[in-house]
Amino acid sequence: MKERHFFGTLEELEVGRFCIREIGKRSIGVTLHQGQPIAILNYCPHAGSPMCRGPIVPKLQINKDNTLGHDEENPVVRCPWHGWEFDLKTGIAVIPSRLKLAHFAVEVENNQIYILV
């Protein structure tokens, strides 16, 4: 049974970086993407880095004319230690791996953010 924990308010969140707080024994980061809060465990599944200290950057895109570009719609989180990148929304590693970021469900009520842990 998951418990509902208060995290903070929407005003405290920023696009492109995580707001990191301790929820019980877990360190959790929350960021905004397209107006929605996304919460992940502040722990890289590869080697245990504080994942939410890493940058949120656009995914690399190879255009039809073979030039390089950025996919602004699909940001990735880059590990602050070893550089592994994971899709912010799905947690799936950009370079295929069985390892995945841990996400948490988020509920918003009256600008109050709650995390289900």
Place this chain on the structure above:
Amino acid sequence: MSYQIIDCDVHNTYRSQVELYPYLEEPWLTRLKEKGLGYPLITYFSSVDIKRLDSKPEIGTSGSDYTLLREQLLDRHNIRYALLTGEGILGLSLMPDAAFPAALARANNQWLVEKWLNLDVRFLGSLHLAIQDPAAAAAEIYRWADHPQIVQVSIPATTQLPLSHPFYRPVLRAAAETGMLIGLHFRQVGPTVPAITPIGAPSNYLDYHGLVSLPYMSQMVMLITSGVLEELPALKFLMMEGGFIWAIHLMWRLDKDYRAVYRLAPGMKKLPSEYIRQHFKFGLQPVYEAPQAKQLWDVVEAGQLQHNLVYSSDYPHWDSDEPDFINRFVPEEWRKAIFEENAAAWLRPKIGL
């Protein structure tokens, strides 16, 4: 388990440069007669002869006599196919000029067909090229594309630029389009041969032979990261005499690095180790003689390289490996793969196995 033997590295050569004269046009014929090939054929000093002492025929140098080669290699070991890789001619690509080596390459390849491939259906041939003129080298590949016994182009492991550099793309494209393997083979010292270490020249043959893997590693890394293996997915590289345990090092290291800095290699679409397994095979010779024979195969299995190793005798060189010797290191259940299948998979449809 029954299997045929495909030997992927057999060094045939000419008794003297005179054998090339009928295939060379002027003014190159006169130049060869008066000045020779134009690059040093000497090697690092070694305290042992560079060729097996029993391989020297009465006339000429080791590897130049078909009858002796047939007796000592093909018939004695029941070799089904022997991939001839040449000797003394690999320096063409490292000569400072272009037209003379290109002419020598054409002459050598014609000589190969007439004086070797026509003698024995068990022979397969490697073209030699002057890759400093990529267009001429590519034309030479297309010229022989349909010859039923020519399956490979031979390129020195040390090159003036990485093979992945766009300069060499016509050569790689021609090999890919004709289905030719690219055999990388080392070429020893000479004034225009790049050093194989970044700390200067090896001081003797022991140093050289121990370090010879370095250019193979360099070529493989940059071929993978350049994306050329996506551009030309038919490329296949046979890495001869350069070892292979380092390939495991590169697979594990590059896979790790790629996860972090894949943005530097946007032409890649999968892990480096997947390109290595798909596009590179390695000659076993000179086989690693681990303290216990079994330890070598433990390493091969750790790197999952069982399908990427091919038998190569390197006859008639001093460190050649005969099939019985290799069998000390290869478990019985893998011998068909090593001696036959791994090479055959890349040599079809030109061979009948």
